[in-house]
Amino acid sequence: EVQLLESGGGLVQPGGSLRLSCAASGFTFNNYAMTWVRQAPGKGLEWISAIRGSGFNTYYADSVRGRFTISTDNSGNTLFLQMNSLSAEDTAVYYCAKRGGENSGPFDFWGQGTLVTVSS
């Protein structure tokens, strides 16, 4: 059974940093691309970053490029999102999701989400 468990969310001050983790199990981690999606309170879904299964290629939405970094620890089956220079606009529930292919595909399994609140 595929399971994805996010952690690391919380309250952070504007300009601060936070690192999210997503522990994966139930599939061969480095065979599938992984991604992060966020949802601001009362808003729709926003894709923010993806990484291919090999870890060699990373992709970012314009809204986070240069501030966020996606990475994986394949030995630990864990996906990370390092978030720097946070602002109130980054307040959201952050979901990790598994993609259906090594570098493509829909998001076939999702974690339960972790809330990030940026506020002073």
Added chain:
Amino acid sequence: DIQMTQSPSTLSASIGDRVTITCRASQSISGWLAWYQQKPGKAPKLLIYQASRLQSGVPSRFSGSGSGTEFTLTISSLQPDDFANYYCQQYSSYSLTFGGGTKVEIK
């Protein structure tokens, strides 16, 4: 970036109704489109991928169609469990985008 436009943003329907949601892409995405269902406080759930392929375990009352720039999600007979938000998503390009969402509410 490819823009995805969903309509309507809100849809009021009754149990047993046939419901159709439309998604339009700003450029051709071939058939690289997915539909997700999200209930309040929960993670999204994949319903349809590659425009018309039903994800395992999803009831057959859900169906998808379309290609290029115009796509539809149809619920053939709305059930109580189907009242939720629905999102389309293109995965044709490396920059992935979601539609704005459609809330299906009880009439």
